[in-house]
Amino acid sequence: MKTVTLTVNNRPHTLTPSPERTLLDVLREDLGLTGAKRGCDAGECGACTVLLNGKPVNSCLVLAVELSGAAVVTIEGLGGPDGLDRLQQSFIDNFALQCGYCTPGMILMGKALLMQNPHPTEAEVKEFISGNLCRCTGYENIVKAIMAVAGGGEGNG
Amino acid sequence: MFAYHEPQSLAEVTSLLTAYGESARILAGGTDLLVQMRKGRQQPHHLLNIKTVSGLEQIAATEDSVEIGAAVTLGEGERFLAAYPEYGVLRQAMHSVASVQIRHRATLAGNLCNASPAADTVPALVVLGAKIKIHGARGDRLVPVERFITGPGRTVLLTGEVVSAVVLPRPESGSRGVYLRKARRPSLDLATASAAVFAAGGAWRIALGAVAPTVVRVREAERLLAREGLSAATAAEAARLARAEAKPITDVRGTAEYRRELVAALVEQALLALGEEGARP
Numbered sequence: 472m473k474t475v476t477l478t479v480n481n482r483p484h485t486l487t488p489s490p491e492r493t494l495l496d497v498l499r500e501d502l503g504l505t506g507a508k509r510g511c512d513a514g515e516c517g518a519c520t521v522l523l524n525g526k527p528v529n530s531c532l533v534l535a536v537e538l539s540g541a542a543v544v545t546i547e548g549l550g551g552p553d554g555l556d557r558l559q560q561s562f563i564d565n566f567a568l569q570c571g572y573c574t575p576g577m578i579l580m581g582k583a584l585l586m587q588n589p590h591p592t593e594a595e596v597k598e599f600i601s602g603n604l605c606r607c608t609g610y611e612n613i614v615k616a617i618m619a620v621a622g623g624g625e626g627n628g
Numbered sequence: 629m630f631a632y633h634e635p636q637s638l639a640e641v642t643s644l645l646t647a648y649g650e651s652a653r654i655l656a657g658g659t660d661l662l663v664q665m666r667k668g669r670q671q672p673h674h675l676l677n678i679k680t681v682s683g684l685e686q687i688a689a690t691e692d693s694v695e696i697g698a699a700v701t702l703g704e705g706e707r708f709l710a711a712y713p714e715y716g717v718l719r720q721a722m723h724s725v726a727s728v729q730i731r732h733r734a735t736l737a738g739n740l741c742n743a744s745p746a747a748d749t750v751p752a753l754v755v756l757g758a759k760i761k762i763h764g765a766r767g768d769r770l771v772p773v774e775r776f777i778t779g780p781g782r783t784v785l786l787t788g789e790v791v792s793a794v795v796l797p798r799p800e801s802g803s804r805g806v807y808l809r810k811a812r813r814p815s816l817d818l819a820t821a822s823a824a825v826f827a828a829g830g831a832w833r834i835a836l837g838a839v840a841p842t843v844v845r846v847r848e849a850e851r852l853l854a855r856e857g858l859s860a861a862t863a864a865e866a867a868r869l870a871r872a873e874a875k876p877i878t879d880v881r882g883t884a885e886y887r888r889e890l891v892a893a894l895v896e897q898a899l900l901a902l903g904e905e906g907a908r909p
Contacts, residue, residue, distance in 0.1 A: 473632065490632035490675065493662075513663045514730055515816055526703070526732045532659050533733065536632050537677060580728070601815035602727020 477541040479504065480548030488535035495519045495530040498545060506546035506575040510604070517603030520576035521545050527583040529602075546575035549582065558582055558620050567616035569607035576603050581617040591621055630673050634680040638763040638792055641676055646765060646788040648674045654790060655679075656699060657734035659726070660742045684792065694796045695761070698737035702749075703728075705736050715796060717805025717824050721752035724807065724822075727815050737791045743777045746818040750777065750843050751835040752807050755826035758796050764789040779841050803828035804905055806898040809837070810890055812881060820881040823870070823894035827902055830854060834866065838881075839874035839891045846870045846895070858903050867896035 476485045479502060488497055498504045498521070507530050510518035514529040521530045522544040549556040558581050561567070568574045577600060584591055584599045591599070596617050597610075605613060635641045645652050653661060653672035656679065664670040678684055684699035687708050694712070696705055702722045709719040725731055725739065725748050739749045740760065753773040760776045762769050765788050773794075777783055785791070809822035822837035832853040834846040849866035856862050876887035 473634075490630055512666060514659055514726070517727065517729060520729055523732075527729050528732050529659075529729045532657075532662050532730075534632070534655075534658065534662070534675075537655075537679070583728070598815075599728055601813075602729050 473536050475536060475539050477538045477543060479543045480545060481542075486535060490534065490536050492535050493531050494521065494523070494533040494535050494538065494543065497535045498530060498543075504545050504547050508572050508575065510572070515602075515604075516573075517576045517580070517600075518573055520579050520603065522579055522583060525583075525586070527580055544579070546578060549578065556582070558585070558617070561616040561619045562613070565612050565616035565619060567609065567612040569609050573603055573605045573607075577605070577613050581620070584617070585621060589621065591617075593618055596621070630675050633674060633676045635676055635678070636680060636682065638681060638684075638790060641678060641681060641790045642763060642765055642788050644674065644676050645790060649787055652676060654741070656738040656741075657701060657730075659730050659734040660738065678790065692798055694798070696736055696794045696796070698735060698791050698793055700735060700737075702731040702734050702736060702739070706731070714799050714801070714803045714805075715756065717807045717826055718749065718752040718756060718796070720807040721748045721809075721822075721824065724748040724809050724819070730816075736794050740773070740776065740794065741783060741785070741791055743779070743781050743783050744818065745780050745841055745843075746822070746838040748807070748809060748819060748822060748837065751822055751824035751837040752805070753794065753796075754835040754843050754845065755805055755824045755833040756796055756799070757833075758794055760791055761793040761795055762789050763792045768792070770795065774843070774845070777842050799826075799828045804902055806901045806905075808894045808898045808901075810894060818881065821874075821876070821887045821891040821894060823891055823898050825895065825898040825902060827853075827858070834870065834895060836870060836874055836891050836895070839876040839887050841875075844873050844875070846873045848873075849895070853899075858899060860900070863896050863899040863903070866899055867892040870895040 472487045474487050508518035510516035514532045519530040580600045651673040655675045655677045679699045684697040686697045688695045706722045709715045758773045759770045805826035807824045809819040811817040819838045824835045826833045832850045836844045849869040871888045871892035874888050874891050876884045878884045
């Protein structure tokens with residue numbers, strides 16, 4: 472079996488996953504990082520979104536054996552000793568979660584968008600997160616929370 | 629359960645494909661393959677990860693062509709093509725696929741090889757006159773994209789062959805295209821119908837997606853536009869010809885009747901959008 476060395480939230484890991492196991496399986500079952508959620512298991516809901524080499528992907532559609540040298544960031548990798556990431560705090564301030572199942576994916580999509588485009592329009596936010604489903608249908612506050620950090624000002628309704 | 633391989637060269641891919649035959653599948657982005665495996669529709673015993681083949685992750689632009697390697701993701705392709713407005717039709721089609729997350733994994737070559745009648749990139753590649761570069765035991769061959777897909781899920785690939793790149797010819801300057809699609813929701817859903825139109829120096833190409841087993845050209849409309857130019861009247865007539873050319877099915881995404889109306893409207897809108905861009909040849 473192939474041995475894979477990667478970093479998850481800046482910590483190095485060496486794994487020997489069987490080929491059919493996904494990044495999501497490894498995060499949740501081997502590394503105890505249960506922030507990424509298993510929703511549809513088909514790349515349609517975005518609940519398993521993580522950042523892979525800085526880009527958001529569905530971790531249910533990435534085989535763990537493919538990840539030699541990869542840098543993965545999960546929701547557990549945001550924030551630090553000083554507290555929450557600004558976007559995490561904004562989700563709280565804007566009541567941008569109900570059941571919370573989609574929240575890790577939504578926040579990581581917001582981070583990914585703001586990294587490549589610090590001042591997105593509301594339409595750009597909506598398009599960017601369109602691969603993430605919120606079954607509570609709380610989209611309005613999710614968009615507000617991201618816009619508030621984007622410095623749009625429209626987010627504080 | 630399957631064995632996982634990391635070939636380092638196209639020759640190695642071909643020898644593995646030849647050795648394992650139907651029990652092997654190419655793994656590029658995996659966004660279709662892994663889902664199909666999970667649903668039991670495909671049960672390969674060997675997965676060959678072509679992302680480890682050196683060179684396939686590259687895009688090479690020369691005077692004659694832009695060659696997009698088989699491991700290039702839709703997201704990378706989109707970003708690269710931003711500097712080439714003449715390929716806007718393909719960029720729009722790439723951006724239409726699924727979601728941001730999927731586009732960071734899924735490849736252009738994979739969208740072709742999956743051979744879905746609703747694949748967004750195929751009508752755009754058809755109007756651009758793209759060719760598919762195929763590597764096999766006897767060397768490379770180039771196949772026009774229109775002949776590459778032979779039916780739903782079927783391509784001309786023979787045992788041992790692998791797509792190495794998608795080759796876009798360089799159209800003359802001022803060429804412009806538009807891709808429009810309609811789905812039940814803008815993201816993630818497959819197109820109910822789609823249309824790509826392209827104008828290059830007085831010549832026109834129109835291709836329809838998701839309204840037949842493979843992408844359909846509307847040649848009569850192409851000749852009409854070449855003869856009479858683009859106007860509201862010729863756009864409406866092209867739409868009528870597209871409706872007649874479509875041979876759609878009824879499924880969960882729409883009825884055959886609806887698809888015919890939809891594809892006609894998409895063709896007309898795409899042509900009028902091109903006209904507004906001032907791209908009339």
